[in-house]
Amino acid sequence: MKPYRMTDMYQRTHDYLRLSVTDKCSLRCTYCMPEDGLAFFPDHCLLSTQEIIAMVDNFCQLGVDKVRLTGGEPLMRKDILEIVEGIHQLSAVKDLSMTTNGLALKRLAQPLRDAGLHRLNISLDTFDQKRYRMVTRGGNLKQVLAGIEAAIAANFDEIKLNVVVIQGQNDQELRDFLSYTFEHDVTVRFIEYMPIGQANQKKWQDAYKGVERVFDICHQEEWTYRAIEMKGNGPAKNFQMDGAKGRFGLIHPISCQFCAACNRLRVTADGYLKACLFWEDEINLRPYLTDFQLFENKVKEALARKPENHEMALDIEESKLSEKPTWRHMSQIGG
Template structure:
């Protein structure tokens, strides 16, 4: 079992396969997009499979593929197929914006992708366009329909933004009345790609819950699974459930079991650090699996206690300027 210097189990890896995205959500990146990584800067399928294989042998049990948007990477199904076959991997998941996903759903189910996180901040087509700067709402909803028709476990992730989509909280909760989905509301974070600092003071997890309670006073707290990043709730009579993720407040750091690897192979032992080890560079210099393992174990032994400590360390050097697309959602 992998553990860090604070005794926390490390069993979950989020692997970002690209920084590119076909949406331009304002809380994630500027309207013109980002300075995209060149193909040579991205990890190859072989490099990503090597990292996944090594980390599964070391104790990683769950891998979630993220981006950017994974389906803008043309060889994504090939990569997913390779990862799904790793001996010892217990769960393979995927995070997507749903724009291109619908045609792939039958194959994803066949490969063994158990759960999909679908990013969807509003159920209003006009607000969707305002938030994402793209007219793709119908494609996203088609992907949701396809996932549900294939009995996939779906979590809908909605970032709550002051003055932008708070009126969508209750309609999104209503989505869980008839559909077996988990609707999860996420505090906005400062990873918007332009250096704008979000102070986290407007819609934290307490205010989001109070908003929901105002319409559903009968809402009940559920037992949260081990290592959960969300506070989970059930409304009597609803097929689905509700979750609230304190991503900015960082109330779950004490049980965090996850690491992230960026598209260029940078290991992040905390969402709020600025990268602690470049695995791609080590592999391209010919490092053996043993050398990679030693480097990983050293990084895990210097993990910050929480996101606040990680942010303090990086702000002193660089501040927060990157996009979630370059980190891996």
């Protein structure tokens, strides 16, 4: 029997689910939330433990075998270990990962690994404590670094550090992050800033910094590097410098769009399916969790409407977007 394949009108196969388990976060990162914060969803609006597991199970029947838990900050959920264990027990899930700000990892890294989590992505935009407090609006860098060490000790299959590169904020630290890979078995991923959920979509250009700059630094330092293949089919282009334990990757949704190979679907913490991160279009799946046929029809409906690309790089003052951008901020989608 051939495996189920979810495809859209552009023949892209979707086998990867990014599921937000909460919109709440212990930080207020400048690129993720507005300065005055957000009104979080009441608890009853969030998917329950069993609803989350049922959601993943339904998607597995539609061909998904890779799942990433996101937020907000997923480790703020008191039932996160139960969620991880429940998803891990679904035989169709071959890869279970999580994106976290790392603040709770010193306590939870080993329990997460024991519950069945395979991989971790940890957000870390700077090594400077003062700058970290500014970027996160109050975070403790030492707490995150301790969490990274705990995650390394827990022996996850893979650990990635997500660095959102922002002009004038942390772009001067690219060299430091590259150096970090010489002694640490992690993958540092440099991510271009994306204009999600902004009232002024033009404003993103002030913060944008192309990540190709890392190659200039390698040349200046005379660090030789080579392209490498890594597990999965995500958007990063990955490299490793000679003599380094770790690796670095580039994710550039603006300068080098990866929409043509997009294989992911996103479900928000309140149960809405977003086939594309950027656009407003979304479908509430929560009412259909116990009726698989209706669930499948709604997913197919979303895929039928999935656009060819996100158009984030358009000159918005001179070009008209084909659709309306999402009202949600990044923390409400799950990235």
